[in-house]
Amino acid sequence: MEHITEVRIYKNPKKVYNAIAKSIVQLTQDSNQKIFNIALSGGNSPKGLFEKMSKKYHDKIPWEKIHFWWGDERCVPPSDEQSNYKMAVDNLFSQIEIPKKNLHRIRGEEDPEGEARRYSADLNENLNSRGNNPVFDLIILGLGDDGHTASIFPDQLELLEYPENCAVAEHPLSGQKRITVTGTVLNNATRIFFLVIGESKAMRVSEIMNDSEAAKLLPAYYIAPTNGELTWFLDEEAASMIS
16 A cells, blocks of 8 residues: 555544644645645545535635536436435535536446546536546545445446446445446545544544555555555444554
8 A cells, every 4th residue: 555645533523524624624725726626535535525515614715616517326316315426415415605617526327337437528628637537636535345336336347447447336235336437537636534423433544544455355455556645544344443
């Protein structure tokens, strides 16, 4: 894991959320770019981060220049409780003033294959590129109990090197279809923040940090931006098994 540039461990989830929010404030304020592109994580972990950004740092983040994207989305309508977009709207975007054009959602209600192609083209059209792939200024990722990240699951490791920007994935247990940004885009980012909290993530974090054989089965193990920086933000429970 020589590509990991930094691992930060905090006492509890609230301190993790605050640290990431502060980092976002600094990055976006310091950037001289007219547009700063951030890809958001789904799942439950970012909820606390979104609340921190919308309340404590509401007036410090230059919302007008940030364009928000999603690393993955469940194939459900935007009004569905499982929608990553809905979770972000409920906990962040409904609490701030941001231009509607700055939100680039994955249309989970559309045909999955067609939407993966549309979103892939949208990334190519709107983001800068490095090599053959678009470049996010920042990607926020989570870590599943099974070691998945975005919607790249352990039984679909081929999506880490998939030639297209986006692909259709399938949850290994529920069979639910999802649309995910692929590893070629994730590893082309300028910065990646892993947000990982809770004791249930400790074993997977340990395997990745200790470079174990078991880690080689985990999609998150292979996230290491070729030309960027990777930072793990962990609470003490998630970091409890690192040796």
